[in-house]
Amino acid sequence: MSGLVVKPFEQWAQGHQGWIVAGFAVFVVVLVLAETRSGGKPAADLDAVATELANVVAEEWRTEAGLRRLDRHQGLLAFTWSPTGRPVTDRRGRSSVADREMAGIPELVDAYLRVPSGRLAIIGTAGTGKTSLALLLTLGLVELRRAGGSGPVPVKLSVANWNPRQQALLTWMRQELSEQFLFLRDSAQYGSNAPGRLLQSGRILPVLDGLDELGRNGAGAAVRREGIRQIRLALETLPGLIVTCRADQFEEAVGDGGPLPATAVVELRGLAATAVIDYLSDVNGEQDLARWEPVFRSLREDPAGPVARALSTPLMVGLARDVYERRSTDPAELLDTARFPDADRVQRHLLRGLVPAVFHDLPVQDRQGQWHGADALRWLTFLAAGLTRQDDGNSIHWWALPAMASRSQRTVQALLGGLLVAATAGLGFCGVFWQVLEPGWALLIGGVAALVSGVPMAWRSAGNLPVPSELQFGGGRRWRIMLLGSFLAAFLGSVAGWVLDGPGRGLVVGAICGVPIAVVYGWAQPDATVRAANPRILLRRDRKVAVYFGAAYGLTSGLAAWLLLPPGMAVAFGVCVALCGGLLYGLPWIFALDSGMTGVVASVRLFVYGLLLAPQGKAPWPWRLLPFLEEAHRRDILRQVGPAYQFRHAYLQDALAESAS
Template identity: 30%
Template sequence: MGMQRGVAWFWVLVCAVALGLAAVWGLPAVKRGDADPVGAWVGLAGLMVAGWSGWMSWRALRHQERDAVAMAGLLARAVLQGESRARAQLLGQDSTTIDVRFGARPATTRNAAGAAEEGRLSEVASYYQRLRPGRLVITGGPGAGKTVLAVELILALLENRKPEDPVPVRLSLTSWTTLPASPRGVGRVAANRDPGVAAQAVRAWICRHLVDTYAGISPTTAAALMDAGLILPVLDGLDEMAAEDTPGYGSPARQALSVLNAFQQGRSKAPMVLTCRSEQYEALAAVQVWAQDAARIEITQVSHAQVRQFVHERVESTARWECLLDALDRAPSSALVRALSTPWRLTMAVTTYEQRDAATGEYLREPEDLLTPALGTDHAVRDHLLGLFLQDAITRRRAPRGGTYAPGQVRAWLGVLATYLRSNTLTGRTVAGRPLSGTDLVPHELWPLIGTRRPRMVEAALVAVTLSGVCTLGMWVSDWGFASAPVFVVLILPVFIALLRGNGHHWIQAWPERPRIGPRQLRAPQAQRRTAVLLAFVPLVGLGYPLLVKVQPGMALGISFCLLFGFLVWLVARPGGSVDTLDIMDSPRTAVRAELIAALLFGLPVGVLYGAMVRPVFGLLAGAAIGLLCGLGGTGTRYIALLVCTRRGRHALPWRLRRFLHWATEAGLLRVAGTAYQFRHRELQDWLAAAPPTTPDDTPCPGQTGRSPRSSFTAG
């Protein structure tokens, strides 16, 4: 299969090179006046043959993708790589885990068969494989380790996976923005959805996640994987869909659970793994809604023996910790024991109290400091550990290019983001029918943080200024001068606008789309039709503008072919098109880098050709401007508008926001979930949102421009 795919790509490149050579060879002849009309028609016929050959090669590539079993193998390797990295982030870049125990909590009826009474983290894969059907609900208190247990299950299943086994894929339930709502005025019967409707809702959501998260998976491939039953959804955070601690019958969590109950695979319920806090899950069970035909387990608190074992395995000098461990044994009901009874807080305590001075190697603090009377309550221990955790993370991880982020800056910026997420959770805020997430940080979707109108107005202004500047400069260098303004307005400007609109720029719609043109996107029929329209516009630009500067028609035809060649090079060379391996779009930085490269591959050929025929300066400026706008798409320009609007004030964020979020992930303050960032733990997010405003009183590191403190957040 790899050989056939390589041949297909070879023919696509041959077609592109042939177009380029024809254009380069033909331009000198046109300039000398030696162009042969018959030869031109022959060349056009060859172009049609080359286009047909390229189309057949592309169809071959799409056909190869339909081998679902082979693609599932590639997906399994990509998921294994991504979840291994996620595990390291959750454990603080350490492989030592607490072998937490869990017990079965069966529902009153409709339970999965094969569930044992108890189990532990190291045996979770075998526990799950005995279930019939394979539906598992993981519950526990805050910080109990639900996500870690789910990740351990994913890794264990992948390490022993057979080719026909489904691939476990973790999804955040808060990203399910297309969840169908129950019809108003209809009672409980409406909640038991038609299995076909439920299957379509779940299938569409998972397919979109696969396409957005794994570069190399097309919508056709994602649908084939779902239809073949080769995807095991691991759904994380049912409790995070609800704003209240006790979600009711009308909550999004209940609606999601009802749809998942109606989601079937063949004659039985579709396999899945679900995580939820115990309090919220029991509130749903109180209104007679739970995961049907599933086994529910609940993670128990960390025992004294497990605390001692974890400390001995994790720390470098156990003697330093004996005083604290002995005190915990003597007072088993103290606030400190309760605070350290969850893996999250115990990991924080060990991490922060094991930090050493980089110059002398001395420990910065002693574990016995936790025994001070000031830490006599659960909240005091929590605030103490979270403060040290944030401080150590900033100290340990240097900012990009060797700089340092000021602690006040980090606290203020993270506080803005955490307060925004908390506001979304408490208010259930929606924008244009899409609920705003209370956990996910997707940079180009953060613009509602400053309101729903201002960023869209700024985006429209940026695009308008760019297009106006390009047209003004074009009129200035043309032989007709500014008298050519009507032609620009009627011919050139609409073409540029259509090109931008076709690649994701929608200034009226609330939620812009990402760039639509590229090898990954062209695997969908809708994108193929859109590309055909754009390919018709590109020669129009090549023919229209040179006429304004009195270039011969033959020369304009050659320029059109060169533009078409540059466009085809962009389509073939744009990153993310390989299906031999699946690259994880584990950070929005990856997507932005691909979009910028695409913009340069598209804009620079346009600029060079225009510059060669008219004036170099204008060509480069016009090509770069249009290429960047087109390559960034609507999401890129909306993100730039967000940065412009958050320079100062109570919503101030760093100018290099993506770089800061990536640094926070490397520092252990955030984690990656698909194409979104999330706080390392919900407790850290809530603590930052509830903390009083801080003032970044330290000097910013080089290249950072955040200058303003955070104050209370007001939804825009």
Template identity: 30%
Template sequence: MTGLLGVLTVWAWRGKPRHGSADTGQIAETAQALARMVRRQWEDEAVLRQLFDPAPLPVAWTSCRTEALVDGRTRTDTTLVCHAHDPDELMATFRRATPQRVVVLGPAGSGKTTFAVLLLLALLRSRRPEDPVPVLCPLASFDPSRENTRDWLQRRITEDYPALSDTQRYGTASVVDLLTEHRLVPLLDGLDEVPPPRRAAVLTALNDTMPVNAPLVLTCRTDDYARAVQESTPVANAAVLQPVPLGRSEALAALRLSTVPERRDAWDTLARRLDSIPQAPVAHVLTSPLMATLVRSVYTTGDRDLTELADLRRFPTATALERHLLDALIPTLYERSRRQDPTRHWHPQNAQRYLTFLADELSRQNTLDLAWWKIHTWSTSLVRPWRRAATWLAVALIGQFLANAFVVLLGAPWWVVALGMAHGVAVLPLFLFGSRVPAVSTTPARRTIICASASLIGGLALILTAVPFMPGPGMAVAKDAMASIPFAGLSLWLVVLATGLPGPPELPSHGRPSMAHWRRRLPTALGGVTWVAVSYGLLFASYVEYGHRAAEPRFLTSLRDGLVIGAVLGVALALFRWVRTASAEDHQDTVEATLRTDRLRALLSAAACAVLFVLPDAGIRNKIYFTGGLTDLPIVTAARLLTVGAIGLVLALATCAWPHYLLARCQFAARGQLPWRLQTFLTDAHRLGILRRAGSTYQFRHARLQHHLAESARVPGPRLCAGLSGSGSGSTTSR
């Protein structure tokens, strides 16, 4: 038994295959693939954000004159002026800011992220093969106390563009090589979105890690950057840009241009009213690109009266008008969508409730990223190890009960149900051990000890709970129980080797199984299958021969049968390794793609691990109680699948992200906090411009909107949808 576990451990956890550093061809191919994926992603996102509908707002940017915010070594160029809607000016300004290092500052809603997106697209559209690749990376996830800048950038880029993790095609260090050779332009968005205690550390890390001649773009709110600079230093050798306030007439002209022709007269009327009351709050609000965008979303179509924006009795202050726009955005967009197609969209009040819940939970987690594989952390029954173990134990018991009840209907005795339910307790030790793995060393030796201990304790729990239901004299039962513990532990061990200890992963699965590079993998796979077959065959034959002595020796026939079953187990483990090292396609994974991939892996793993769990036990039962050789093994295996297969199934499901997401989503949907078809709802919110995509996660399009909704969630009493007539709750319709 020990020899088998050792062989399996070395084979399954021998580590990632070693590859040399990326060669010149791989680095060039990585740059080209990354440029294609980045451009495809952000061109689609720019359309959904209406950045070109019909043109970006004419926001001008100029050099910052506050000396404390500019590195003393930077040559101040007071002629740096550009307009965000002019890509030629954007590129010229970036290239004049030698050595192409820019800090973009401004107040909330001034268009800093829009500047970064438009600059990225401008650089990509004029990019030559030898030019660096611009990549937009939100800074909120960077913690300098845990990883350095280069490691974080490599991880973030690989997570957002998982196709680059194909080491056979791109090498193991292509992203690092691109950074080292200055062939990447990191656009680091949102230093102000980093928790305040870490902002100065982020600036220090950037200055210590990034060479002063490496291209870089950083965006931040002006006040937050000033406070971080007081505790650290400005970004070294970087030009600093700040926005010129958007002119009222320029904003009105851009908004009028984006309006349907029959409503353009209303903008002229509003302009005349502002000429008579130039100090009206709306005049100040329109100088903010964010608020001008909200005005466009709420008032450019529909039947809203534009002149109400200048009503001093309704909106005596700019703050009151901003709250009105934030309140009206969601119901207006969903009501407009329902008028266009009443059968395919969500009721505005329900949509407001769902989005408010999402914003509140994101704010509680102190993050802007809505990652579907992290939603389980919002559930009290799934976030803590003991509660998560209890939840999955309940799932295992329900599965065991349903399967065994079906067996009873086929004529089996009632105690089969009780025995199957008792077997479900075996999952509890593995879940509790699994919760400890992230907190300890991840070396193979430590993982071997933890997983072997969990499997052995799980096998012991499985056998002890089954003892009261075993027929026969007490000593015979005790002997059978003791002899069965190693094989019960082995069954659990095989599942653990295939999928790992149960627990939610840090990231979902990416890519699909591929036959790429199969020739390189084949020798290792054949060697592993051979070792598993020989080791299991010897153990199997020894157990049958000496654990259950027969009238005549049958070691050779038992060895033959064990080799066959061991070969099947080895092939199954090889297939699992193949699935785990699947190759991602050459495109940036969307939210839907990552969920589909993880769901497919979860279902395939669950079905296969159910067989993997029962096969060793079924082989022993077939050899001892049946005389037809391996011909009866499929029948015995099917019977064991019905009685105890749910254990392997649940253990495999719990190692993937989708099952945890499914449990949490169903819990929140049952409470009315989220829709049952959450992904369809998020896709619609993204299409309407309320959410934006960042890699395989969603974010609220404006952080201000998320904070506003989160604040409203903490206000007692129901919050009515602003600007809508009627208060019926309505039912959610989805597609």
């Protein structure tokens, strides 16, 4: 039947081969010229791009501030900073700051604007609120920028993801901007390298949070010194700079090269007992104050006691608020000196009590579809321990979670990638040569093809962790990618058809393979939606790309194989190609999308990760894994930084990891 359908097309193609080749050449020339003309489209005005970025930054951090309970309307915990007495600043930096007590964003913004150079380092001991201040300062400055319509856009970046030994600061910031704000990758709308041009033109004010977290699992001191050196080199390009760091680590890092030029350095002080009492009184209702009164009395009467020293930082005050939020709890237990003889014991108790306080244990009959406290604690503990073992920062990228799994994860990835590619190559070559050679030779050629293609893919799939696809599907047209993708598919199909049944069949098969692939590649484009990246967007987009490309490859390859191979073999080949196109980054992606990443698609790896670890109680089932991370973020166990999550504080991660061991 298939032969009757395509026979007229074959006869026509065989009689007009010259015209077909000439027409194809003209088509290629037209598309190349169109690509060249579109590449010359003027980029959007950088001020307009910065305005769009400011709107996205404001929305992102306004939402995050609410989730972190940094409520601007209810009132913030009052804090004090002072010019540091450490030898970490020069004369110009020292003269631009003074002692300030602040309890809101306006005072914070005003204090920053009084620094003539726009360069500010906020240092202090762990838990003193450096990250919260960086968030609030980012939010205040971006709202000021939106109101005025001009000036640099403050962008908060987590320095824990930066390796100064491998990347210059500006290079890393450009990469972070393109990952957190995917719309800046749209070269058709914003021109090439929009993040780099925003940085070079002074339209980005970087807020670098957590310099002390550089190399926290390894050679931290040397990495931080290199980080300071990179910052010093970039200062002349930047309109200003805000950086946070623990005080001792900052002093150590600037020791060799000297202070950052004209940079004001302020040190956060411990909270006064009155500030702690006022804050906890404000966030608790009248009915709850009686539970807290013994603690308040201890803070007033024993300012050097274990509880007062433990509750001297915003981190611990926030933990106490959350741990004792339920009325069935009694914060007065902190005064039991037998259980809590010193401040360290109080702090450990609060850190370890946070997860059970926000994820409650549920009766068996209520656990279906809910988050049981013991499960949540076990999953978060495994996650914290895995992050601590790694030496690449403290960010939780869902596509990198499989790196925490055991050897079984890598084995499954290798088998999945290797077997799919081997089956596809083996069926394809065996089927083609089955028609022209003896069966034994066809089987041998198919076996060699399977081995040659399957083993390298298995090797790469075991170790590679490709990031999620950056594509979405819309009305855009990308001619170069369309040409490359369709040419590869059409070439392979034409060769197979030509070998088996002459040039007429070759041209028909090539058209069947090439045209649909061209449409899919041309329809796919970088995500240009003006929004900040988040984990769910990346996962949903990665799954969609897998389905669309799997269908495109499978249907075209299956139809072409139906014209060339026995029906059973054609169906099997189409299914294998569909699975390869949807579940793997392989040769089509390397040649057509200019991507050197080869391996199992990110969302598929995450599914395998959940399937392997859920029966062991170390992770939720794969369909609940990302919803759990989102819920932990909503309950303020995790914080979101662009497309990644992090634990609320490094102390919390360390406490959970320690409990795992």
